[in-house]
Amino acid sequence: MIPASLPHHPVAVVGAGLGGLALARVLRVHGIEAALFDLEPSPAARTQGGMLDIHDETGQEALRAAGLHERFLARVHTGGQAVRVLDRDGTVRFEEPDDGTGGRPEIDRGELRDLLLGSLPEGTVRWGARVTGARPLDGGRHRVTLADGTAFTTDVLVGADGAWSRVRALVSAARPAYTGVSFVEADLTDADVRHRASAEVVGGGMLFASGPGRGFLAHRESDGSLHVYAAVVAPEDWLDGIDFTDTEAAKAAVLKEFDGWDGRLRALVADADGPLVPRRIHALPAGHRWDRVPGVTLLGDAAHLMSPFAGEGANLALLDGAELGLALAAHPRDPETALAAYEARMFPRAKDSAAQSAHGQALLFREDAPGGLVEMFTGHGG
16 A cells, blocks of 8 residues: 555656656656655756767767767767877877767766756656665555655556665665776866967877776866766775875876876876866666666666767767656556666666676776777777
């Protein structure tokens, strides 16, 4: 029995990231309302990360389904599809300008999130609503509890709550595992004025500078800053040995991993503005899937967390959200058919992308790096 006193939402989405918002928007286009619950206190609680390349066949397809594609195109970062590949000596091994014909335009993650959020009615997202648990009821419904002690019920519960999803436990015992790569993130602000050499080495879009077991990834952001990832193949506890409260000491520790590298590349960390940010890269097993569980499913990182080395994470989250929304709209009185149809398309797509991501990670850091990356971009193997 469902307690009559509890609020009820036909569709409840845990997590107001790109995938959850895309789902809510596509549902709204089809006249279906969803309630989103996010643990952040407000949409402005934290920065949303750097640039995203939104692929024509995945992320852009989702934005078409959401009726937002034209508004998305008006916000893309001109020149952002340019690519440069350097070796550890700073020699350019591959370069491709952005001629405006590519199918992966760049947009600031925060701008894309704001576009999706702004397309929904005020109050669709319940901010500061941290989900602490969920349990099944009769008929595929679930009772969801929040940290403030309140609860609600729902016919369809969607876990769009990221890598460490609480909803995932309802369908799967899988947990993300360390991939063997750690990032240290850095920013160089007002780069064309304050960091001219770094701006030149990064170029107008994305930089890959790799060697065996390590590398620098960087991209130019729409505000003129550079966002840098120093990537190191390292044990899971490597970052624990660095004091990130002492920025200069942290820079020295990270740059020790890049002894002998070109000074212009080392400057991407040495000259960084503000603190460095450590991040271990985790992934769910490639091919992660679950048996159909009535009334609940997952999307985005909650379903198929993968390393970022194929650029698919945000794109798949958007497409997951859009396709789930379309499936629910196509079967408004039969959510089980909708969820089964969605998962049947999502599982193989995610498996392929996870394999691509793992392959990209191996390619980027292999012994002849950046040879494999150059081969990939030039179509000669990889």
